[in-house]
Amino acid sequence: MNILTEFKSLIPKISGNTISLQLDNSIHHPIIEHIKKYPRLEWQDVYKFVLQGSCGWTHLLSNKNQESVVQYLNDELSMASKPLPDERLFEILNNETFLCRISLRVWKNENLGKLHDLWNLMMKAEKSTPKTTKIFKKNWRELIDLSDKCYIMTSKRDEYLVQQWMKVVLELTEKIEKSSELPLLHHSETYRTTYFPSYRLINKDDLLEYMEKSSSPNKEMEK
16 A cells, blocks of 8 residues: 555544644644634644645645636635634734635625735735645644644544554655645535635735735825
């Protein structure tokens, strides 16, 4: 069994496994904060979080033409509902790449810009994101370390299985250099039906710069 096949075979086995935290106020890590915010997430959601934070959304452009990606974004923005309680504009994914998830619901509800404004932010993030698996590998080792130190835990019954999966993912990064070649995973069904994810990936600094320019006096005069 090759490593990619083993990776895929383990996904259904880890599906539904619970994740818990040993809270320590001295530990500040995006993964920890994410699990705090979405306590019903599963391991595949953690993988998606690390992948998006370190590798961005390159896969989307590699699998579809740009026009269809823009059209899908337009459709999702059009259907976006009001923000969920306590939903914020963005959630930081990675402190090295500064990639974050921007909420389409908040973007639309607060009337922060046109479709092309959001698309431009997405493209800027795509161009500035490293195209290798180097950062993913580093972040995945951090995840393993957090697990080994019991800051992130799973049930005793599933502990060996999850450890095996983490090891397989790390081995995968040893064989794959291009980030776009890492396998994609969807959000778990539990995550989708509990948290209703509706977001895109952009760079936090790009977003803050855009918002500052949008609210400048000159911008208001142009309107």
